[in-house]
Ligand SMILES: NC(=O)C1=CN([C@@H]2O[C@H](COP(=O)(O)OP(=O)(O)OC[C@H]3O[C@@H](n4cnc5c(N)ncnc54)[C@H](OP(=O)(O)O)[C@@H]3O)[C@@H](O)[C@H]2O)C=CC1
């Protein structure tokens with residue numbers, strides 16, 4: 001049997017999904033809608049049950065009504081088909097449970113047996129931990145001690161981020177989880193890996209003769225990854241103030257995207273082969289070896305009061321649950337070197353921030369310029385070719401080339417040729433959580449992070465965090481609604497580059513050829 005058939009047949013057998021943290025924000029906004037979408041698309045068989053778990057008392061009816069409301073509000077499909085909704089809802093149960101009470105887990109074991117019998121499930125169990133990280137260890141121990149791992153089928157645990165606060169805490173967390181689950185049973189979520197265009201990076205790279213031969217330091221001048229957000233910290237000030245942009249976005253989403261761009265072609269498209277290649281990239285990242293090194297290569301900022309789209313916005317330090325004199329960064333930009341033969345000499349610039357002017361995630365591959373002293377370059381200021389991968393919210397790619405301006409004066413103009421995937425496919429693109437839950441049930445961990453990746457990423461990030469901890473003098477304020485500290489522009493200017501405009505701020509002189517009819 002081949003790999004795919006194996007995975008699909010696992011899916012067909014069904015499973016019980018245990019949603020720890022079922023009364024929380026993530027369950028409401030992402031997990032219930034993802035399950036409904038999978039059901040509507042026929043990707044869950046009828047052999048499944050979902051048990052919602054949290055301390056709060058809810059009846060099954062109340063819980064189902066919570067799920068219904070979440071789907072109506074957040075799902076790309078609406079629960080407007082009564083028959084479908086009723087069938088779906090029958091699979092949902094709620095049980096009040098405190099993670100620290102092992103007896104409650106024994107009760108859960110009894111409920112699980114009833115559900116296995118009712119839905120003809122062969123003991124497969126998926127434990128989704130939508131919980132604060134300090135509960136990951138206790139819940140794992142009680143799943144084991146409460147007998148939940150003794151059923152006949154497979155057992156898998158899906159773990160939300162943040163996976164630790166630094167390498168040391170991540171290691172402790174991992175040790176606890178691994179006392180109970182084997183590595184192949186642990187699915188560490190990085191929802192960026194579930195995004196359509198992040199997964200598409202491999203296809204763009206490895207399925208195009210146009211790009212693959214050029215994907216190296218002979219042809220690429222630099223790579224830029226931008227993950228900008230317009231939102232502030234919203235209701236998550238308590239969490240964010242301890243985390244900051246570096247841990248919240250840098251250690252996970254940004255480094256993961258960097259590995260997808262920089263990795264060598266895997267020998268096979270199997271999860272382990274892909275993750276082997278990704279971890280090699282993380283090992284090749286040049287560590288900052290002094291505080292001075294961090295200062296010259298990493299810029300951090302914090303938003304102050306400002307204005308966006310006519311609305312006055314408070315500064316970070318005025319947000320709920322944020323310390324008055326907090327030095328937590330809400331923005332960072334870094335220049336990263338990947339020290340291997342493919343990438344030596346090619347800077348990777350990454351930046352992320354809250355309260356920036358647009359919400360967008362984009363990867364720009366800037367190709368080396370044409371020789372400046374021959375042919376057209378003698379008479380024209382030729383722009384470099386770009387390949388831009390738009391991840392979010394617009395999904396698609398464009399390439400920017402130089403072409404003759406139509407007419408008689410022989411001038412040259414940049415032309416951007418865009419395939420806007422989301423304009424064409426629109427809302428039908430599955431949400432990241434939908435894909436990732438689907439993959440976890442199929443036992444496919446390709447788009448989940450393996451422990452060695454997580455550890456390596458923490459090792460890189462910890463050096464930055466250590467420099468920042470010892471000296472906050474370089475924290476720059478930037479007005480909410482602006483593009484962050486000026487120093488982030490200078491970071492590229494020193495190397496003769498600049499940040500390319502991202503979604504919504506395209507340059508005037510470019511001719512667009514696009515399938516986006518808007
Ligand atoms: N919300 C989001 O958008 C994102 C969240 N995450 C991560 O997902 C996880 C959950 O986040 P979120 O849903 O926002 O958090 P919430 O605070 O909204 O929910 C936490 C959940 O945990 C339950 N809980 C807390 N203590 C216990 C306990 N002792 N026993 C049983 N249940 C308990 C709470 O229910 P009750 O009080 O009823 O017990 C609640 O259902 C976190 O690790 C977070 O970092 C990651 C990315 C995005």
Ligand SMILES: O=C1O[C@H](COP(=O)(O)O)[C@@H](O)[C@H](O)[C@H]1O
Nearest residue numbers: 161191229231248249253361392
């Ligand atoms: O993990 C996180 O991601 C979100 C951004 O995700 P996106 O899919 O909306 O781009 C970010 O707002 C949040 O702070 C962070 O924890």
